[in-house]
Amino acid sequence: MNRVLSPQGYVPAVILLVLVVLPHLMPNPFYVHILVMMAIFVVLGQAWNLIGGYGGQLSLGHAAFFGTGAYVSTLLVNAHGISPWLTMWLGGIVALFLSLPVGIICFRLQGPYFAIATIGLAEALRLLVLHFREITNGAQGLTVPFKGNAPWLLQFDSKFPYYYIALVMAVATVLITRRMERSRLGHYLVAIGQNQDAAEALGIDSSRAKAKALALSAFITGVAGVFYAQYTYVIHPDGVFGLGLSVQIALVAIVGGVGTILGPAIGAVIMECFIQSTQIIFAGQYPGLELMVYGGLLVAVILWRPRGVFPWFARLYGWIVDHLPSPGAAQA
């Protein structure tokens, strides 16, 4: 009881409650859309963080897993009418299997190989999807036919249900990260990150630990890809397999703070606000300017805030918790 009544107990509950009622406070579909995109990027940034932050293996091709989920699901939904609630798992599992050879091949090696191989994977998949246009519809991409309000087909005529599904996914991903950080695998990864040779000397199979983290990361990213395809109804190879998406996923984690449980979540909120405001300011009139600003932001974060904004946030959070009343303690 004391734990629930202390600020450490009730502040997360209050935050979660705010997240639940938030769309009702600003029911404009445009704002709800921003919230959905934030939640999707919380999932993606967090998934990247599992292997990039904790595992220290920097993926520049997470779009490979995202696009694989999106395409596997949309093809199955369109061809066989399978429910996206089912293809969501399938998309994740196919992405997981795709990640296994990458992990096996790259994690034996130390150096920039993983970053380069992941770019190559995403780019090769993009080219293959463009090439086999009889199956994939090539550059035109795939559309999910709109069936109106059909919860079984993961289709809703309001944005609210999408928000709640995305919120559940985001919270689940944060909880998975927390669980992994405290698990044996999490400790292995931290040890490997600090000194791989020392960790190996203690009997940790570093390539196996990294491959596990990558598989989990790929699975989550694939699931997010399925949800994204259902939410936007249309996917293009250049969008879902593009280098731009891969960089954006990594940017969310880096701006927030890699190797932390909540950093990527904060990064997703910051980046989505940033993206939306640059889109409003530049109004799409100056092609390239928005991405120039992102690139500048990335360079600035690396130069001056290499640990992201998480330390600031942690201090602010600590201050709030310290200054809130603790009814549980008063009773005791």
Add this chain to the structure above:
Amino acid sequence: MDLTTILQGLLTGILMAGIYALVAIGLTLIFGVVRIVNFAQGEFVMMGMYATYWLWKLWGIDPYLSLLITMPLLFCFGVLIQQFLFRPILHAPDLAQIFMTVGLSVILMNAALFFFTADFRTVKTAYSEWTLRLAGVALPMPRLFAFLGALLLAGLLTLFLSKTDLGKALRAVAQDREVSMLLGINPDRMYLLAVGLGAAVSGAAGGLIVPFFYVFPTVGVIFVLIAFVVVILGTLGSIEGAMLAALIVGVAESLGILFAGADLGLVVVFAILVATLVFKPSGLRGQA
């Protein structure tokens, strides 16, 4: 598929390999000396292409002649990049190094989009259409000139690195930074030189292909991806390795286009990357 077509594919691949080698040499030189994997290397190629294009468009300067202007310009640009962006992160973790160069790549690519639009541009010269025919195989002169120009520049760079004191100092820093400092070499200056040279040769590769290659903002991505495969296959940091690997990659890409389709050339190149990482991750010139 008849023999002439295959010969044509081989020839196209070999000619393009010269350009890939030059881009990869820029990449591997920077990696060898500064130990930074530069994901923005393709943008040096792109900048070389646009600089050449504008010199031709505005003042009618011949693309080959403009190398004398674009190479020094890109050298200075590389020096500035090293001084202000790479130097602060020389000893930072991989994450900072990789994403610094990724950020730089995003900035440069989109600056080109912003200033020059997404239009595909071409340079038409008197010799753009010159072709020599040998037993049914077409030898386009601009591609031959680009190949010879790339070989010449690669040769000059190798001579510089092996014969001059400055070049030897550069290689000394690449081999062992601490020992080179004991010998009185200032590594910071060698880093500036390496990134400057790396930018200049990759930019020159861009300038050389302008007479037959479209100029557009994201053109660098193709070259950086191929250059990565080339430097890994040829062993990171090795210039001779890069030249040999470029030949393999250029020919494989060209034959891939011939047999699998025009849009799958890069997929064949990535297949080479996978094969390298599986069978000989240290590359052709590697120890193990």
